[in-house]
Amino acid sequence: MSAPFDLNDESVVVIIGTGAGGGTLANELAQKGVKVVALEAGGRHLPEDYVNDEWASFSQLSWLDSRSTSGTWRVAKDFPGLPAWIVKAVGGSTVHWAGASLRFQPHEWKARTSYGAVEGANLIDWPIDAEEMAPWYDAAEKKMGVTNTNGLPPLPGSNNYKVFEKGARALGYKEVHTGNMAINSVDRDGRPPCQQTGFCFQGCKWGAKWSTAYTEIPRGEATGNLEVRENAQALQIEHDASGKVTGVVYAGPNGARLRQAARAVCVAGNSIESPRLLLNSASSMFPDGLANGSGQVGRNYMRHLTASVYGVFDRPVKMWRGTTMAGIIQDEARHDPSRGFVGGYEMETLSLGLPFMAAFLDPGGWGREFASALDGYENMAGMWIVGEDMPQESNRITLNADAPDQYGLPTPNVHYSDHPNDVAMRDHAFRQGKAIYDAVGATRTFPTPPYPSTHNLGTLRMSERAEDGVVNRFGRAHEVNNLFVSDGSQFTTGGAENPTLTIVALAIRQADHIAKEMAAGAL
Amino acid sequence: MLTLERRGISRRALLSQAAAVGAVAVAGPGFIAAPDAAWAMETKAVDPKAMATLLQIARDIYPHDHVADRFYAVAIRGHDDAAAENPAHKALIEGGVAGLDALAEAEGAAGYAAVGWETDRVALLRKIEDGAFFQTVRGGLVVSLYNQKELWPLFGYEGESFSQGGYIDRGFDDIAWL
Numbered sequence: 092m093s094a095p096f097d098l099n100d101e102s103v104v105v106i107i108g109t110g111a112g113g114g115t116l117a118n119e120l121a122q123k124g125v126k127v128v129a130l131e132a133g134g135r136h137l138p139e140d141y142v143n144d145e146w147a148s149f150s151q152l153s154w155l156d157s158r159s160t161s162g163t164w165r166v167a168k169d170f171p172g173l174p175a176w177i178v179k180a181v182g183g184s185t186v187h188w189a190g191a192s193l194r195f196q197p198h199e200w201k202a203r204t205s206y207g208a209v210e211g212a213n214l215i216d217w218p219i220d221a222e223e224m225a226p227w228y229d230a231a232e233k234k235m236g237v238t239n240t241n242g243l244p245p246l247p248g249s250n251n252y253k254v255f256e257k258g259a260r261a262l263g264y265k266e267v268h269t270g271n272m273a274i275n276s277v278d279r280d281g282r283p284p285c286q287q288t289g290f291c292f293q294g295c296k297w298g299a300k301w302s303t304a305y306t307e308i309p310r311g312e313a314t315g316n317l318e319v320r321e322n323a324q325a326l327q328i329e330h331d332a333s334g335k336v337t338g339v340v341y342a343g344p345n346g347a348r349l350r351q352a353a354r355a356v357c358v359a360g361n362s363i364e365s366p367r368l369l370l371n372s373a374s375s376m377f378p379d380g381l382a383n384g385s386g387q388v389g390r391n392y393m394r395h396l397t398a399s400v401y402g403v404f405d406r407p408v409k410m411w412r413g414t415t416m417a418g419i420i421q422d423e424a425r426h427d428p429s430r431g432f433v434g435g436y437e438m439e440t441l442s443l444g445l446p447f448m449a450a451f452l453d454p455g456g457w458g459r460e461f462a463s464a465l466d467g468y469e470n471m472a473g474m475w476i477v478g479e480d481m482p483q484e485s486n487r488i489t490l491n492a493d494a495p496d497q498y499g500l501p502t503p504n505v506h507y508s509d510h511p512n513d514v515a516m517r518d519h520a521f522r523q524g525k526a527i528y529d530a531v532g533a534t535r536t537f538p539t540p541p542y543p544s545t546h547n548l549g550t551l552r553m554s555e556r557a558e559d560g561v562v563n564r565f566g567r568a569h570e571v572n573n574l575f576v577s578d579g580s581q582f583t584t585g586g587a588e589n590p591t592l593t594i595v596a597l598a599i600r601q602a603d604h605i606a607k608e609m610a611a612g613a614l
Numbered sequence: 615m616l617t618l619e620r621r622g623i624s625r626r627a628l629l630s631q632a633a634a635v636g637a638v639a640v641a642g643p644g645f646i647a648a649p650d651a652a653w654a655m656e657t658k659a660v661d662p663k664a665m666a667t668l669l670q671i672a673r674d675i676y677p678h679d680h681v682a683d684r685f686y687a688v689a690i691r692g693h694d695d696a697a698a699e700n701p702a703h704k705a706l707i708e709g710g711v712a713g714l715d716a717l718a719e720a721e722g723a724a725g726y727a728a729v730g731w732e733t734d735r736v737a738l739l740r741k742i743e744d745g746a747f748f749q750t751v752r753g754g755l756v757v758s759l760y761n762q763k764e765l766w767p768l769f770g771y772e773g774e775s776f777s778q779g780g781y782i783d784r785g786f787d788d789i790a791w792l
Contacts, residue, residue, distance in 0.1 A: 143774035146761050250789040257792050288780030296776045406791045407770065413786035445771040449760035457675045457743075457752055458736055465760075466678060469770025531792065 096128050096318050098351050103128045104605065105339050105353040107325045107368065110183020111594040112578035113359030114303025115234075117319070118311035119602030125609065126316050128351055129308075130323040130341050132360070133179035136186065137305055141294030145447045148293035152186055154179040157496055158363065162486070162508040165540045169454035174505035175394075176543040177361050181321060182304025184361065184545070185591065187292045189416035190274040190300050191439060192237040193588035194228050197221035198426055199434075199479070202584040205426055206433035211510055212481035213391055217583040218555040218564040227596040235273035235301040235595065236280055244276045245269045246285055249413030251440045254404070254472040258527035259420045259438075266421035270439070273301040273591070274414060280306070289442070291415040323349075326498055328356055328372040328381055328574070336381075336574050342498050355605065355614055359578040359598075362392060362547035366488045366580060367503040369551070369561075382568040385558050388551060389488040392507060393585040394544035396436055396478030398517050401452065402528025403467035403535040410442035410472050418474075423523060424587045432515040435587045436478025438524060443473070451542050464537060472528060476520040477546070479587045481510035488550055546590055551580035565604040566597060573614055577601055625651045635666035636727025638673060638683050646687070653684040659697035659704050664711040668693065668751070670727045671714070674735050675752050676759055681768055689759040693751070710747025714738060 096103050104120060106113045106129045117129045133154075142148050153176065160167035160174045167174075178184045198205040200221055203214040232240040239245050246269045248256060259267045274295075275284045285299040298305055311317035322344040329350070330336045338352040358365045366389040370380040380388045418440030425435050443451060445468055453461055486508065490501035509517075521538040528536050554560025557569035566581045568574040577598055579590050586593070608614035629651050632642035639646045641662035646669065647654035657665050672686040697704035715725040717738045723729045726738060742748045759765070766773050775781060 143776050146757065247787060249786045253787065253789050253792055285782075286780035287782040287786035288775050290775070297780075408789060409770070409772075409785070411771065412775075412781040412784075444773070445766055445769050446757070446761045449756050455752075458739075459677050459732075462676045462678050465676075465769065466680075 096126060098349060100126070101352045102126055102354050103351070104355045104357060105130065105351050106357045106359060106577065107339065108132075108183055108359035108361065108364075108578060109181050109303060109308060109319060110178070110359060110361065110578065111185050111188075111303065111591045112598045113357065114182060114185065114307045115595050115598035116357055116359065116577045116602050117317050118303075118307035119599055120605065121311035121314045121316035123602065123606045124316060125606060127311070127318070129317065129319045130325050130339065130351070131181050131319055131321050132324040133181065134321050135181040135304070136294065138294065138296045138298045141296050143288070143290045143293060143296070145293065145444045152178045152180055152294065157494065157502045159491055159494065159502065159504045160506070161504060162506045164507040164509060166507070166543055169540070170543050173543045174507075175361070175363055175547050176545050177547065180304070181308060181319060182302045185302040186294045186304055188545075188591055189291050189589070190272045190414075191416050191419070191589040192232065192235060192271045192273045192592040193437070195221065195224070195586045195588055195593055196424065199584065199586040200224070202434070209433060209481060209512060211483060212512070213484045214482060215554055215559050215583060218553060224596060224600075227600040228592065230599050231592055231596040234599070235592070236275055237592070238270065238272045238274065238276045239268065240271060243279070246272055246274060246276050246414055246417040247287075249287065249417065249440070250408050251410035251413065251442055251472050252418035254402070254408055254531055255418050255420070255440050255474055255527065258531045261530035262523070262526055264420050264422045268419060269417045270419045272414070272417055274417070275299045285414055287413040289411045289413060289415060324498065325360065325368055326371065326500055328368065330374065330376065330381070330571070334376060334571060336571055355573040355575065357575040357577045357601075358551070358580070359576070361578055362550045362580040363488055363503050363505060365576060365578055366550040367490065370488075370490050371500050382561055382570045382574055384570050385560060387559070387561050390484045390486070391482035391549040391552050392486045392488055392505065393480050393482055393548040393582065394507060394541075395546040395548070395585055396476060396480050396513055396517055396520070397541040397544070397546070398476045398520060399441055399473060399539035400476070400521060400524030400528065401471050401473045401537045401539060402525075402531070402533035403464070404470045404472065404532060405534055407469045408472045409469060411444055415442055416440055416475070423520070430519055432512045432519065434479035434512070434516065436476050436516055436520050437587050437589075438520070438527075439475045439477060441473045441475035452537060452539055454540070464535070467535065474524055474527070476517070476524065477587060477589060478516045478520060479585050480513045482549055482552070482584060483508070483510055546579070546585070548579045548582040548585045548590060551576045553581045553583045566601050567604075575601060575605070628654060635663055635725075636670050638727070639666035639669050639687075641666040648683060653687060655687050655691060657694050660694045660707050664708050665690065665694060667711045667715070667725065667727045668707065670735070671711075671739070671751060672755055672759070674732060674739060675755055677732065678768075681765065685759065685762060685765050688762060689755055692754060692758055706747055706750060710742075710745070710751070713747070714742065717741060
């Protein structure tokens with residue numbers, strides 16, 4: 092029973108974005124009786140709409156608005172207009188995420204302390220730690236039904252996993268399993284268990300994978316406290332003379348400009364759109380962008396190390412069958428500078444269908460060397476490497492004032508260059524990935540460069556001191572009392588883990604904070 | 615799609631109007647076809663001889679020996695459609711082919727498609743691989759070739775699986791050689 096709220100209703104909390112952060116926060120607040128208007132730039136696609144077809148799904152779900160790239164990262168050369176592969180739909184990128192749900196390791200909350208000074212890196216510690224986050228992680232794992240937690244059984248291992256596991260064991264790796272996945276391994280929470288269909292990235296047609304699109308959002312709507320406005324692109328956040336935000340100007344479905352009044356605003360548009368929105372909300376009081384007194388808005392963009400390794404064998408693997416990412420090796424996730432870099436990385440099973448394999452195996456590659464690799468497609472196994480990349484001030488989101496979007500607002504540019512630590516870690520991971528497949532008899536292995544970013548982090552980071560970041564320990568802007576950041580933008584550092592579980596845990600915690608502050612009359 | 619008959623003209627009559635362009639295709643007025651007429655494709659904007667050469671270029675960019683020419687013909691057809699809509703695209707394709715032909719002629723061949731060995735043709739492609747023509751053709755081909763559902767079985771790829779209940783009972787973990 093979604094309640095339509097009046098545009099002039101100043102009592103509502105406006106949340107921008109309905110993904111892991113925004114969608115979770117919206118439901119959590121609605122359950123606590125807080126009135127919420129969620130603005131979602133995309134439309135609503137549910138499991139019956141998803142398609143087991145990579146390019147068709149890409150067209151259906153992806154955020155394809157104009158963006159540019161710069162920096163020395165290879166994505167800027169291979170996919171200059173597509174820095175990120177994320178979703179524009181109700182549910183955001185929880186529609187296409189793989190489901191890997193890992194907690195940060197304790198030392199990763201304190202990266203500056205753990206790693207020391209790293210030249211060229213803008214490292215600081217998070218203002219929160221593992222102990223403080225533990226109960227929120229518990230809540231997130233319970234909400235999402237993460238396998239291997241709360242007594243939930245693991246997912247079964249696919250062919251791709253079995254190859255990966257055998258190679259890992261041969262190398263002596265110990266922490267090898269089918270993952271902590273927010274994909275049902277048993278019938279649970281009104282959703283069926285995984286049917287090993289593949290196509291996790293195209294939206295789970297069974298609804299076995301947790302997505303805010305069909306869990307948090309409808310539950311929030313059922314309370315009568317949450318209204319989701321689809322095809323509503325936030326354009327600008329407005330504030331009053333005291334510096335408090337008062338509402339959000341957005342473009343509605345027919346392009347009409349509307350303004351929703353707000354008691355508080357929570358930004359959760361992913362780490363490119365969220366800082367872009369604050370930069371586009373510059374005013375005479377905030378000349379460099381809303382809440383940007385520190386100059387850190389848009390900076391410290393992180394995207395995880397990422398890379399892939401594919402091995403070809405003399406017999407079929409059929410890696411596309413089954414859960415895409417239900418397989419992990421965690422031994423290299425530790426911090427061990429003897430390897431030549433700080434931080435660590437996870438190795439996780441990965442597969443692409445033939446169409447995406449052709450596009451991503453070696454972007455720009457051609458000729459017989461390339462084609463013969465695809466000839467081995469049926470016999471391929473694949474893994475993804477997710478590692479902690481260093482925050483750098485110069486890796487940042489800026490505005491292209493000379494390239495307006497369909498609403499006349501500057502489009503974002505994504506600048507990224509690898510830090511030497513990132514390069515050293517990736518090289519190490521490539522070697523280990525190759526060794527894993529060689530140990531199982533691979534006849535050929537491929538180091539595959541990063542895809543357009545799926546883990547977009549930083550850009551509005553959490554910091555103890557206002558001058559070091561944008562938001563405080565609750566994701567609340569240092570400079571604007573009723574402005575919050577509720578997505579991966581608030582990450583101080585990235586850790587080695589897929590970020591969704593941490594985004595959800597932070598959102599649950601933030602909802603608790605907002606409700607308490609409201610009750611106390613402080614918001 | 616590809617048709618064997620064209621406006622009621624028989625296969626023999628059709629081929630009688632065509633001239634060979636290299637090994638993979640013949641070109642006639644408004645069409646290209648396989649030398650044995652196993653397939654034929656109408657062209658509406660791009661010069662048929664240039665389309666026939668483009669077919670050879672496509673095969674040389676992504677050479678799969680077990681994939682028939684007709685898949686490459688389907689993969690390049692979009693350039694003819696785009697050329698019909700946009701004169702600049704027609705100029706890009708025809709100009710790009712003409713440039714490659716000129717490179718081939720400088721080496722004594724009667725055009726790109728007439729260069730007999732793949733190695734020699736690839737050497738010519740390497741000279742233009744950073745240019746707009748090559749990048750446009752390769753960038754389109756990587757989708758238009760590999761996104762053909764009819765081609766997937768040739769690589770073992772099974773495509774959509776939801777309608778069959780996924781692989782939970784159909785071999786997601788059936789690997790036996792490990």
